[in-house]
Amino acid sequence: MPVSKAKNLASLLRSGAALAKTTAPTASGDIAAKRYVSSVRSSASTASESTQNRFVHSSNTQSPSFNSPSKPLIGAFDGCSDDHYNEDQEGLLSQEISSILCGDVDSKVVNPPKSQVISRDKTLENVLGVPCISNIPSSDVSLRRKEVSRERKQKWVLKICQKTRLDRLVELCFNQLGIDATVQVFGKLRRETGLVEYNALIRSCIEKARMMDNEEESLKQLSVAYKFLKSMREQGFQLQEDFYGQVLMYLIDCGMVPEFHFYCELIRDGNADSLPNLAYYEMLLFIKTKNIDKVEELCYNLALYDGKDKDTFLEKYLLAMSSGDCKEQFLQLLNTLDITKVTSMKSLTCIFKSLGKLMLENIAEKCFLDLKTSDVEAEKISSFIFEYTTSVPNLAVEDIVLKFKNLHAEMDVTPSSAQWEKLIKFSCELLKVHIALDIVDQMYEQGLALSIEAFNLILGACEESYEYNLVRRMHSIISCYNLKPNSESFRMMINLSVKMKDFAGAYNLTSDLQKFNLMPTASMYNAIMGGYFREKNIHGGLMVLKQMEDAKVKPDSQTFSYLLRNCNCEDDIIKFYDELTLSGVQVTKHVYMALINAYASCGQFEKAKQVILGKGIPVKNLNEVKSMLVSALAAHGQVSDALEVYEEIKQAKCNLDPRSVSRLIDHLQSEGEFNRLLQLLDELDERNHWIGACFKVISYCVRHEDLRSVIELLKKLKDMYNDDEVAREVLFDEVFYRIAEKEPRTMHFGWNLLQSIKKDIGLRPSRKCLDFLLSACISAKDLPTCFKIWEEYIEAGLPHNSLSYLRMYQALLALGSQKSAKNMLSKISKEDPHVRAVIYASRAAYRNGAPVGGKKNAKADLRPETMNILSKLEANYK
The missing domain is CATH 1.10.10 (Arc Repressor Mutant, subunit A)
Structure with a gap:
């Protein structure tokens, strides 16, 4: 089963901690969610009697899509039990609901003895502010429902601006309880569930299913989603694509064909409007599962179909094929399509992307002409030309720009600013900054204006591509084309000037702010200050602080972080920290990390360790701050203290920051530390960090001539880069470079490593590997091995x-x-x-x-x- 990161799951209310086997959130929980939950303490009771949007059953018109759905694993879709809680479970449930609805989010929920379990009726009365529904006399139920309905209209009408809050609340609740307990709470509170709530719940089920490695657990989440969809239909809600699409996409990704049809039966029952969308998902299913026979069968059935909605089905099939490799079937359907009848921009965009991907230029040009003769807006045609040209494979950016211009000329269509800027963005993503700037020149030749967003995008690409010197050209664009930059533009230009060590140019940019009625900001000066400190120019960094005072710009937390990190003595640390406190600047995690670095640099290691004891460090940042302590202690030779803090982090079941792990590996280079190095290496999940740390461990093994360990690590590298021969060769070359650098006393280790790579890993050495070994022979004064390596060139197929x-x-x-x-x-x-x-x-x-x-x-x-x-x-x- 594929696994992806979960975002939000479950419902609006918390429920039984005993059932979920969890504790309440900590003090760092979401405050907005806490207030939101507290606002409903008296409003959630019974459901409204009214229902909405009852289904109107469709006619019996046959669709070209769908075979008769099968019903496998029906038992698997009964994962949610409808049984009531026993008395002990209800007591725990009530206590948890009470703690949340009353705002006590910080409470720690534990399993109380049975003697302390509050009775069901009394607890629900305290929590909800009304007696338990089952015990209310029938004559009072109707009145109470009307009262609750009025309260619900006041407190539970969910507007668009509340959606993010709802998602965060759903995530908070599900993380503490799980889906089963949440579903039970909905039943107990008889809370009326609307479309937004159902959407959040279904999305949560699917995201939870994607997280599961166990198929049975995933099916259980699917069963809950199925019941939500079924409940929606029973309440009169129309099943729209927003709700069932996410479920079907999960089934498609997992290749669950029978289950897919099982869900489709529920969705299309009495919902004829869903048939074209279901046809799209079915085609997508067979494309993803590489069932070409079924794809051809669907195309054949569509050819025989003569319904009024044939063009709609055709459009949906083409949309599905745009994500797969079905060139023959795509062309077959496209030849029967009247491109002018496609009204969906999404479908047209996907069609032209497919034409580009399949390099069908003649067909694309015909489609462009058809759209133009049908009076389609020039802006839309220009957009389709962009999608087509940027989808052509193996085409250089320069050629893409040329094709983009030529197609516009052929169609007699002028590119708009929006399309040029999309091309600028495309170039910047590939770090082709010079091409992006050439596009800017072409825009101004056509009298088109450049948006400040596109301008800033180019500045960002200049930094990523290390083209710092282009800042001068960017600055000239402002004056030549009357562009009005914003504060972020100036910050980025100042940062580029600093990175090319043009501090005078950076200061000149701050002087230009007045021309555009902009005020200097702390982030602008921070860029200059950081540059000075990176150059170890402490005086220059402190002069920036004086410049800020003259410009009446207040330092922020980043400013004080730079100042603290570069303190030379404890007195300076105290001085700047006092200034920070008096200025009212928030003490962020970066300030704490800077304090640790400052104390460690001054040799005050005990005070550096005391920083993590500060009560002001947010719980969510504490692990990062501790990781910085490990890194600082290791960097200043306090390896034993660093390992002690590392062990504390592990005991707290937290992970060390990858950079701190790498720093610790750097300084664990004494003999006998190999097992500890491997333990640290195993903690790195991120690929780039792991590779860098792996080479440090390999270097350790080479210095100590541990052949077996080097081979084991090289096997892992080979598996990681099994499909990238060039990268693998470069990595293996580096290993032999280490051998040449270590001044070996003998060539025994290097020669054995070469033979092991050939025999145990199954790789031939590169020319560079043998070159490095020849160099090692000189320092080892080993003439016989020199001649043997000379023969290895021929054996490796390297003339x-x-x-x-x-x-x-x-x-x-x-x-x-x-x-x-x-x-x-x-x-x-x-x-x-x-x-x-x-x-x-x-x-x-x-x-x-x-x-x-x-x-x-x-x-x-x-x-x-x-x-x-x-x-x-x-x-x-x-």
Whole structure:
């Protein structure tokens, strides 16, 4: 079963902690949710007698879609029991509801002894403010229902602006209780459930199902979703795609064909309007499960179908095919489609994306012309051209822009600002900043204006692509094209100037703010201050603080974080922290982390450890702050203290921040720490962090010549990059680079590693691997292994070239084998002046063989000029 991150699940009210086997939320729970729950303490009782939107049964018109649905696993869809609680369970349920509705979200719920269980009737009366429904005389029920209905209209009318609050409340409740207990609460409170609540509940069930690794548990969540859909239909709500679509998509993703049809039977019963949508999901199901026979069968049935809604079904099928690889069937349906009759922008967009993906340019151009002759707006045609051109595979961004312009010219359509900016965004996402700027120039040539959002997008791409120098061109765009930047634009330009160490340019930008009636902000000055501190220019960083005072800009928490992190003594720490407190700036997690770094830098390790004891640290940030403490202690040599804090974090069942794990691995390099290193490595889930840490562990193993451990780690790397040969080769090259760097006393370890990689991992060494081993032979003074490695080139299918001969010549000279070196020299072509220069330099460096003590590699005795020539030769032979 696929697994994805859950967002929101379950209902509006909390329920039995005993049933859910959980505790109430902590003090860091959502305050908005707490107030929202508290506002309903007297309003949730019985359901309204009225029902809405009763189904009107459809006619018996046959649809081209759907085979007769099967009904497998019906028993699996009875996962929610309708039995009532026993008395003990109801008492616990009532206590939990009472604590929530009365605002006591911080309470810790435990299982009380039976003697303390409050009676059912009395508890529900206290919680809801009304007697239990089952005990109210029948003559009073109707009156009470009307009163509750009025209260509900006042407190439970859910507007659009409340949707986020509802989702957060649903998430809070379900995380504490689980779906079963939540469903029971709805039954107990007789709360009327509306469309918004049903949607949240169904979405929660599906997201919970995606989290499950166990198929039985997933089916249980599906059964709950099924009952919600069934309940909606029984209450007269129309089953719309927003509700059942998420369920069907989960079934499609899991390839659950029989279950899919089982749900479709419920959805389409008396709901003829759903048939085209169900046809889309059915086609999507067979495409995802690669059942081409069924896809062709659906297409054949559609060809025979002559209903008025045939075009609708055709559109839905094409929409489904846009996500799959069914070129033949897609073309078959497209040939029968009148593109001008498709009214859905989503469908048209998907069709043109598919045409681009399948590189069907002639058909796309015909469709563009058909739309133009049918008086479709030029803006829409321009949008479709963008979708088509950006979907063509293996097309460079420059060619995409050219095709975009040519198609507009052919269709005699002028691109709008919106489409140009979409192309700018597309270029920026691929970090093609120069192309994005060229598009800006073309826009202004056509008299079109650039939005500030697009301008800021380009600035962001400049930073990501390290094109910091483009800030000058961006600044000229402002003046040349009369663009009015905002504060964020200036902050980003200042940041780019600082990263290219143009502090004068950054200050000049702050002076330009007045031209645009903008005020300087703390974040602008923080960018300059951070740049100075990164350059270890403490005086420059403090001068920024003076500039802020002159500009009457108040420092924020980031400002004080920079100042504290760069304090040189305890007095400065106290000074800046006092200023922070007096200024009323909020003490954020970054401030606490800066304090830890500051104390550790000053050697005040006990005070650094005391920072995490502060009561002001939010619970949700405490783990991050502790991770920073581990990192700071390790970085300053206090490894034992860092490990002690690390153990505390593990005992609290929290995870160490990946950067702190990496820092700890950096400093656990003494002999005998291998098991601890592996333990830390296992804690890293994020791929990039794991790879970096893995190489640090490999380096440790190489230094201590632990061959078995190196091979085990390399096997994991091979599995991780099994489909990326280039990346795998680079990673393995790095391992042999470590061998060449460590000045081995013998070549025993390096040679055995080479053979193990060939035999145990099944990989051939790259040319760079063998080059590094040749370099290691020099420092190990191992001439026999040098000749064996020379043979490995041929065995690995790497023919000797001029660069290989040149490297071997250097190695033989360095090892004092003058006769072999002379023989090797005769095989080197000397036509290239660069090759001749390396030969002369090698003779001068190794005239008398390797010096006593050896060097790290064959290049160590060469002049920098010679090393540069070698680098150029390597590039030529790649």
